[in-house]
Amino acid sequence: xxxxxxxxxxxxxxxxxxxxxxxxxxxxxxxxxxxxxxxxxxxxxxxxxxxxxxxxxxxxxxxxxxxxxxxxxxxxxx
Amino acid sequence: xxxxxxxxxxxxxxxxxxxxxxxxxxxxxxxxxxxxxxxxxxxxxxxxxxxxxxxxxxxxxxxxxxxxxxxxxxxxxxxxxxxxxxxxxxxxxxxxxxxxxxxxxxxxxxxxxxxxxxxxxxxxxxxxxxxxxxxxxxxxxxxxxxxxxxxxxxxxxxxxxxxxxxxxxxx
Numbered sequence: 001x002x003x004x005x006x007x008x009x010x011x012x013x014x015x016x017x018x019x020x021x022x023x024x025x026x027x028x029x030x031x032x033x034x035x036x037x038x039x040x041x042x043x044x045x046x047x048x049x050x051x052x053x054x055x056x057x058x059x060x061x062x063x064x065x066x067x068x069x070x071x072x073x074x075x076x077x078x
Numbered sequence: 079x080x081x082x083x084x085x086x087x088x089x090x091x092x093x094x095x096x097x098x099x100x101x102x103x104x105x106x107x108x109x110x111x112x113x114x115x116x117x118x119x120x121x122x123x124x125x126x127x128x129x130x131x132x133x134x135x136x137x138x139x140x141x142x143x144x145x146x147x148x149x150x151x152x153x154x155x156x157x158x159x160x161x162x163x164x165x166x167x168x169x170x171x172x173x174x175x176x177x178x179x180x181x182x183x184x185x186x187x188x189x190x191x192x193x194x195x196x197x198x199x200x201x202x203x204x205x206x207x208x209x210x211x212x213x214x215x216x217x218x219x220x221x222x223x224x225x226x227x228x229x230x231x232x233x234x235x236x237x238x239x240x241x242x243x244x245x246x247x248x249x
Contacts, residue, residue, distance in 0.1 A: 013102035033231035
């Protein structure tokens with residue numbers, strides 16, 4: 001975000017709606033949350049890749065034992 | 079199941095904004111329903127929308143996702159936000175918005191809180207997504223406010239995105 005980000009606050013008790021520029025502290029908090037979200041995303045991707053690699057390795061080992069593709073798929077999914 | 083629904087408050091963004099907060103939510107309803115139509119400035123076709131309720135949640139959820147050609151499921155624990163689903167990012171088909179409904183039963187209770195969502199991301203292309211989340215938040219404060227963010231915390235909801243909060247009652 002190049003411009004100063006804003007937040008919208010809707011007060012449910014009064015119906016008042018305000019658009020407020022974020023303070024430096026709020027921007028810092030948002031940046032920290034963004035960094036954490038990116039870190040979480042990368043961790044989730046790494047975990048998914050590790051699971052996929054483990055599944056492929058298991059499929060390869062089953063094939064090496066003589067199972068057909070259909071039989072492997074029946075055991076561990078396509 | 080509550081039998082009447084009242085619009086508590088709503089907002090349609092006149093300009094881009096990083097978040098939308100509903101504050102001072104009255105405790106006089108039984109359940110809450112949040113409905114939103116949103117698009118973000120993220121450089122992607124999809125963007126997760128999350129909610130930060132008052133206090134610091136420790137939330138867990140399960141997710142079911144369909145993409146039109148495949149389906150998947152996943153789960154997570156120890157989250158600091160409520161995951162609600164995907165809306166359209168800035169590279170999705172122009173002028174398309176994603177839609178999300180979040181149902182929060184017994185929001186004024188101080189016991190563990192549950193929520194469920196149904197989200198549809200719109201994109202006139204090969205892939206678009208449907209998300210369902212069912213979550214549990216172990217914080218024990220009555221829900222009196224919450225803030226809606228894009229899940230990356232680094233982009234804006236675009237102008238025209240709209241947010242509606244309803245209260246449901248038994249009578």
